[in-house]
Amino acid sequence: MSAHSTNTEVSFHAEHTGGTKRIWKIFWVLSALTIIELALGYFLYATHGSLGYAAVLSTKIVIGILTLAKAYYIVSVFMHLGDEVRNLIMTIVVPLVLFVWFIIAFLADGNSWKVLRNTNAGSRPSVEQVAPAAIEKGEKK
Amino acid sequence: MSTTAIPTGTKWWSGGRSPFNASYGKVMMWYFLMSDAFTFGAFLISYGTIRFSVNDWADPNRVFNAFPFAGHANLPLAFVSLMTFILIFSSVTMVLAVHEGHKMNRKGVEKYMILTILGGIAFLSCQAWEWTHMITGDHAVLVNGQIEHWGTTMAKNPWGTEVMHNGQLVSTPGPIAFGGYFFGITGFHGFHVLSGVVINIIMYIKTKLGHFDDRGHYEMIEKAGLYWHFVDLVWVFVFLCFYLV
Numbered sequence: 001m002s003a004h005s006t007n008t009e010v011s012f013h014a015e016h017t018g019g020t021k022r023i024w025k026i027f028w029v030l031s032a033l034t035i036i037e038l039a040l041g042y043f044l045y046a047t048h049g050s051l052g053y054a055a056v057l058s059t060k061i062v063i064g065i066l067t068l069a070k071a072y073y074i075v076s077v078f079m080h081l082g083d084e085v086r087n088l089i090m091t092i093v094v095p096l097v098l099f100v101w102f103i104i105a106f107l108a109d110g111n112s113w114k115v116l117r118n119t120n121a122g123s124r125p126s127v128e129q130v131a132p133a134a135i136e137k138g139e140k141k
Numbered sequence: 142m143s144t145t146a147i148p149t150g151t152k153w154w155s156g157g158r159s160p161f162n163a164s165y166g167k168v169m170m171w172y173f174l175m176s177d178a179f180t181f182g183a184f185l186i187s188y189g190t191i192r193f194s195v196n197d198w199a200d201p202n203r204v205f206n207a208f209p210f211a212g213h214a215n216l217p218l219a220f221v222s223l224m225t226f227i228l229i230f231s232s233v234t235m236v237l238a239v240h241e242g243h244k245m246n247r248k249g250v251e252k253y254m255i256l257t258i259l260g261g262i263a264f265l266s267c268q269a270w271e272w273t274h275m276i277t278g279d280h281a282v283l284v285n286g287q288i289e290h291w292g293t294t295m296a297k298n299p300w301g302t303e304v305m306h307n308g309q310l311v312s313t314p315g316p317i318a319f320g321g322y323f324f325g326i327t328g329f330h331g332f333h334v335l336s337g338v339v340i341n342i343i344m345y346i347k348t349k350l351g352h353f354d355d356r357g358h359y360e361m362i363e364k365a366g367l368y369w370h371f372v373d374l375v376w377v378f379v380f381l382c383f384y385l386v
Contacts, residue, residue, distance in 0.1 A: 011151075011158045020240060027233045034229065038222055041385045045202040045217050060386045067381045071374055078236045078370045080363075081171075087153055088161035088168065092175055099182055106186045110193030118196065 026077045033070050037063050170364045174371045177333075181375050184329065185382050188322040195316045199300035201384050204293070207274055221384045224267045225376065231260025232373040235341075239366045242359025247348060250362060254345040257369065261338035268331050272324070281311045295320045323383060330379055333372045340365050 040063050044056065051059075076082035081089055153160040161168050192198045202217035209220070234256040241249030278292040280299040283306050291299040291314075301315030344365045353359045 010164060011162055020237060023233060023236050023240065027229070030229050031226070034225055037385060038218055041218055048202070063385055064381065067377055070377050074232065074370055074374050074377070078232055079367055085162040088163060088171065092171055095175060096178065102182065102186050106190045107193050110190035113194035114196065117194070
């Protein structure tokens with residue numbers, strides 16, 4: 001405790017003097033999650049082309065969830081965010097919720113481009129055909 | 142384990158103490174890392190958007206199947222698993238260094254910092270090999286009816302759809318964005334690892350010189366540790382987006 005006495009801003013100290021058991025436990029958890037991810041990745045490779053779209057997608061979603069679990073353990077235990085007070089945890093974690101929207105919006109956008117690319121909706125008439133129509137529209141307004 | 146007895150009804154915001162119960166430097170390190178997370182997030186989401194918008198994005202198991210000294214053996218996921226475990230292990234040695242710092246054990250901090258630095262250098266070496274292998278690669282690509290031999294660069298992507306040509310299965314040029322995203326994002330991450338190694342070396346020297354013993358606490362090791370774990374955290378996502386799915 002006296003080790004931290006120079007820090008006047010800090011009111012309470014987390015008790016860090018325990019053993020290293022928890023650290024090693026998390027190391028094994030992270031390793032296990034990585035091995036499961038690799039196994040699923042290899043499964044996707046080995047079954048390449050023979051799986052349906054839904055099966056591939058759900059395997060990838062499972063791999064994504066395992067990644068989020070790894071991220072949770074790294075941030076919460078290795079970076080000790082789980083041991084900080086709630087105020088600090090919230091100012092870090094709440095802004096990151098924006099990612100939920102970013103990921104959904106941008107991936108949906110990318111996918112819609114692919115749909116346009118693969119359908120007639122993507123084949124536009126040439127510029128010469130479009131230009132007069134656009135001018136007409138503009139004049140009407 | 143590290144439970145803190147905080148009296149109920151503590152008025153965190155009434156002044157005189159940090160409402161986050163952390164020093165200024167540590168809080169600012171957290172905010173820096175949060176902003177850095179947005180930078181990496183933006184890169185990865187941009188990559189995802191482009192990848193979702195094309196039909197013939199490179200299959201990672203086809204691109205990343207090499208291993209040093211293994212010649213042309215097809216070993217998907219092997220090398221990147223090695224890189225991932227190197228980084229996870231160096232993260233563990235870093236957290237052990239922080240732990241020794243809490244106990245004011247200088248020798249312990251020195252030992253684990255050295256191991257962490259070695260882990261970082263090992264990771265960077267792996268990445269250097271992987272980049273070299275990709276850039277100097279030699280893949281038959283069918284361009285305008287002619288076979289050309291391409292490596293993977295910012296301007297050339299030999300990992301397009303495979304077609305039959307003169308009875309042989311050859312590649313066609315893939316989306317040009319692949320090299321830019323791969324080298325851009327792994328390069329940005331690699332640069333973070335490099336700066337993490339430099340920071341860790343500085344921390345090691347400062348530990349060796351007894352600066353933290355004089356100061357009475359090893360908080361600088363904790364802050365360097367936060368940065369190092371963040372680098373590991375980003376790799377978890379780069380690993381997911383580029384190599385696994």
